[in-house]
Amino acid sequence: QVQLQESGPGLVKPSETLSLTCSVSSGSISTYYWSWVRQPPGKGLEWLGYTYYSGSTNYNPSLKSRVTMSLDTSKNQFSLKLSSVTAADTAVYYCARRQGYYDSSGIPLWYFDLWGRGTLITVSS
Amino acid sequence: SYELTQPPSVSVSPGQTAYITCSGDRLGDKYVCWYQQKPGQSPVLVIYQDTKRPSGIPERFSGSNSGNPATLTISGAQAMDEADYYCQVWDSSTVIFGGGTKLTVL
Numbered sequence: 001q002v003q004l005q006e007s008g009p010g011l012v013k014p015s016e017t018l019s020l021t022c023s024v025s026s027g028s029i030s031t032y033y034w035s036w037v038r039q040p041p042g043k044g045l046e047w048l049g050y051t052y053y054s055g056s057t058n059y060n061p062s063l064k065s066r067v068t069m070s071l072d073t074s075k076n077q078f079s080l081k082l083s084s085v086t087a088a089d090t091a092v093y094y095c096a097r098r099q100g101y102y103d104s105s106g107i108p109l110w111y112f113d114l115w116g117r118g119t120l121i122t123v124s125s
Numbered sequence: 126s127y128e129l130t131q132p133p134s135v136s137v138s139p140g141q142t143a144y145i146t147c148s149g150d151r152l153g154d155k156y157v158c159w160y161q162q163k164p165g166q167s168p169v170l171v172i173y174q175d176t177k178r179p180s181g182i183p184e185r186f187s188g189s190n191s192g193n194p195a196t197l198t199i200s201g202a203q204a205m206d207e208a209d210y211y212c213q214v215w216d217s218s219t220v221i222f223g224g225g226t227k228l229t230v231l
Binding site (some may be wrong): 035037044046047058060061099107108109110111113116117 | 126154155156158160162167168169170173174179211213215218219220221222223224225
């Protein structure tokens, strides 16, 4: 049973860079696309982006200028960096595995079948 | 940018059928999936590809997307189904979540 585990600092100061890592317990990280999703306290889910072992990435347009994602196959981990954080970036951050494919019409049939437990990141001085 | 709209809350009595809707432009041209999230827990996929249930998800969960809206149906809702539910689609290679619906079973 593959498991995902987020790790991070818990507390980040305003204007600094938030760095998180997601460890994949088993299997090859090269097989899937990997995403980050966050959830501010009491609010809904917000997708941050995805990364693939080839170096391919895609980010939420609203955060694109501040987000960097990467993947380390040697450690079976992938990471998130979010720069210039503010209190609005306070949230539970989840890592997730993307499953699926394009259908015969080229429509993406993707979904998140595996999620980490999440880690709360608080932005405060 | 693309948006998905869900009702903030839905209430049902135990054993009744709960309908949670998800609306969006040309939603029938996309594949919808649904996640269940209980307090303090990670989201769990309950429906993907509009109608399919992952292994381990009870048969009382079903989905449809014949147009607009897409609907998550919970037949014979149980107290354990009380949770937040989110619909999700992909649009232009980006992920869009609905705002979420709080299901109350009482």
